[in-house]
Amino acid sequence: MKKSEVPQDDSALNNVSREMCYAQNESGEYETALSKGWNVKKEALDLAWEDVNVRIESAKKEVLENRKSPIYYYMESKLMDFVILSGYTGIWKWKIKRHLKPSVFNSLPNKVLSKYAKAFEITIDELKQVI
């Protein structure tokens, strides 16, 4: 990449920081250059977020229709999967999957609920509902 080709497109990092990259000057030597962003990257990041938002919306729908417990919604909205949520709560994956059933969720003691609430950085009251 030539220094003159270092992209300066819009990105989510705008006003926060520019990114350092390595590019060649006119005599072919490598120098560092700062880039504001690159459209190709922005499109990849946008795509990832479109996917995340679809997942969150569909999780919300399932919870509101009482097919899944709110844990499912918060797991998706905090970009977690079962492995990550298991790490934060210390609860086994298969147990978490069981806790996604509304009937099981409704009978969970506060002790277990508080583990989920802590993982999602919300209160137990917030955990019990999806807005």
Place this chain on the structure above:
Amino acid sequence: MKSAFEHIQSAHCENGVTTSLLKHNGVDFITEPLAFGIGSGLFYIHVPFLKINNGPAIAFRTMPGAIFSRTCKSLGIKIQKIKFKDELAAQHFLDDKLAQNIPVGCQVGVFHLTYFPKEYRFHFNAHNLIVFGRLNDNFLISDPVMESTTELSVYDLNRARFAKGPLAPKGHIYFPENVKDVCIEIVKKAIVKGIKRNVRDMLSIPGNIAGVKGIRYTSKKIRSWRTKLGPKVAGLYLGQIVRMQEEIGTGGGGFRFIYAAFLQQSAQILEDQRLLEISNDFSKSGDLWRLAATKMAGIFKGRNTTQEAYDEIADIYLKIYELEKNAFIKLKKLKLT
């Protein structure tokens, strides 16, 4: 309490932490490309069956932590690396080091780094930053990918140091110790060792998923994704590759430009002009990686979603495979000593 620590911005976080900590300890010659190359940072691996964020597991660099350890070791510098079970113990250790004016490297999870825009905060646990001081309830942070220093609250830093999930940092803290003068002969030796280890990693790992052969493996996969996964999931997979290759910290072209810069600097230090030609190969390779990324964006943004578009990318990958294979064979044949 504020130490006379100097923030240095870099392309990649672990290179940057390594460079900054060594510079702080008087190793003046060190640059990001040298740290990356001496630590044999360039790599490629496509782990089959494993999914990260619901996409393919591909890496363009060596495993986290390796660059710091290898670079220090090759330069004859002792390091301390500690992981913790207990959050409080981890914080006390950090406070102790800061009280002694010792800036330290920490492995952290990006999800909890409040100074990043939300768009970048995924659960990625192999990020690295330097903590160089404490101001009341805030730690002073030098994150190498940022233009300037920043701060994190005690709560946020603890959360980041004990992020959970794959590659969980477990409070991992590291720093060089008792740094002595590094003479030019040691630097030369370290460069040669770094190159040789990189030749081995890219050419000689058995199987077909690691090193240059991994690039060929991905090429084959990309060709099949459209039919096998359907256009939507295939598009998400390509998007993930672009992010792994270009997102904060690769210096562009999946670290290939940093490696090209390393070979240029090495040519000068080793007084060996042959390295310049091979550096050009990596510049070309980096350009091809970026071309492939541009074509991928064309697919996942719906500009061209035909099988031919997938084939075109797969063909670029084969070109990269040939180019990098030959470049590393050339490096091997130099018989550097």
